[in-house]
Amino acid sequence: MIKINNIKTFVELGHFLSQFDKNGNKKKEDVLFNDEFYDAFIELIYGAQSLNGWFTPEQVYFAIQSWAEALTETNLNTWVNAYADTENKPSKTIGLILAGNIPLVGFHDFLSVLITGNKALVKLSSNDQNLLPFLASYLIKINPDLTNQITFVKGKLEGFDAVIATGSNNTSRYFDFYFSNVPNIIRKNRNSVAILTGNESLEQLTALGQDIFTYFGLGCRNVSKLFVPENYDFKLFFEAMYAYKDVIYYEKYANNYDYNKAVYLMSLFSILDNEFMTLKEDAGYASPISSVFYERYTDLEAVLNKIETDNQQIQCVVSNSIKKGHVAFGETQHPKLWDYADNVDTIQFLLKL
Template sequence: MTKQQRINAFVKLGELLKVQPEDLTQIIQLAQHKNPWYTRQNVERALHAISSNLTAEKLNHWLHNYPDIESTKTVGLILAGNIPLVGFHDILCVLISGFKAKIKLSSDDAGLTTYVLNRLKQLEPDFAAAFEIVDKLKDFDLVIATGSNNTARYFDYYFGSKPHIIRRNRNSVAVITGQESPAQLEALGHDIFDYFGLGCRSVSKLFIPKEYAVAHFFEGIAAYKDVSEHFKYNNNYDYNKSIYLINGDKHFDNGFLLLKQDPRLASPLSVVYYEEYGSLEDVEQELKQQAEQIQCVVSEVPLNIQSPVFHFGESQCPALDDYADGINTLDFLFANP
């Protein structure tokens, strides 16, 4: 296939996902039974984010500086499953670049990625020879593996001799100045609650100015109270609340989110950590020091930092060139043709 053929196929895939045919609706219904975190709303949110990027204009612009090749090399992909279709961007990068893929799905995938790949084959039969879903990776030339800090150690051991991208735990943070409007704080709620906060782009920590009125933040996110109706989320909320009460840990509680002062980035589900700051320069210095643990930052003020910065409400809708961990996947692939 030529690069243009591959682009055309993914454009058709985007159009199909946007329409959501009946068989996809059935897959979505099954997915939420297989994995309760994959609610219909969250799966449709992921499909919308994917399909909005699969346009001819966006794909051609993204790829215009890269050559048209058909590589004989195979990329082993180990995908995460913390949120629906979280590994799609890696699959897209590999296949649209002209490489072959061997794909190890997460046990949490619930059939979504398999459905999307089968549809891609139907739209462009030449893709049938370009990828394979496998239970165990072998016979590959490059590897892209996504996991936790623990699994990354195993990935380093097993795959370190191959050209690789190995992703570890990262978290995202928000910077609040106290000047935000209610609408901006409500938008920030998407960065916190979309996908129940399970994504690496989910905000798990706030930087707030000293003497900030937390009630203002809670008022802004009040529209997300229905998150507590999800039994797994609410179980986490009840558990963490009880631990804080038993231990006498100071925290704020609005009935569906716990806010706790803590220097760490990674907070438990249903909890967002916070730190107070004296100046934005102090925040910038802190973010620079922890850049290797940060996926992205959401802020309505400019920040002089290395990490990518998004407006409130936009962290979960990355563009094609918003690469995970700041590692350009296309550059990696084309450096190993």
């Protein structure tokens, strides 16, 4: 069942998160328990990079802002009202195995478990160990009833009724075997693509840069592959990407750029390069950090058919409204609560247990 008191709790969390912005934090007087949590969270934001080099304050702030925008009373009610006719069932314990590629990447699963009145048994990624437990402690402070609904485990995951696990294609094979005897959602590697027609404006392509560079391209909703017309001129594309040139000043990104570019050149691959990203013509979807694959087409319908055939490898499709369900330029990292990973309705899965 959907827990109304939990909705109110997450609204308060969204209000708490709304104070934190990369352009300047603004403490609000009406936020619950701010004296206890506000300064500690800022310290955590700036300390995240010491545990995961990709979690720069800018990227952590982006994740926080995205969740602050999502966790409003309107959004939460719109989301859960779609399941209003679901019958009440006893609470279940849901094992959550979370990824750590981007900050708070497993928060939606965590939220889904609690909002449906279930218990979250959470195994964190070693790459993201502190952000979610901190937010969990804030939630419990607001709503002590959640104390017995949230457990973080460091060892073996045991005592669960169902599992939601996210990992690589390799780990998913282990998950499929190990959790085959319980209801499960097993998520593998996915990437996002963009379809360009050549009619995009500079503003649209600049927005596409957000889909490419946010989180340094490490998320499944990051665009890692472009489909472009046969005679596509990349001049305007590269002009738009120039807005993100400062990414090269981050050492970890620069090291990846140098390495991957060197590999391409030594392998005699033909690439396009603007000194902070490379474009490589490639039929694959999973491009390395600092590189984006592209594939030329003569028939747009054939591209749509290819994407449909390869849908198990693709998270989002970005275009200028070529097809219903496509994401607008610049919007891949701003999913709605009802935009489910891998198009698997997590709430429906939980409510049917």
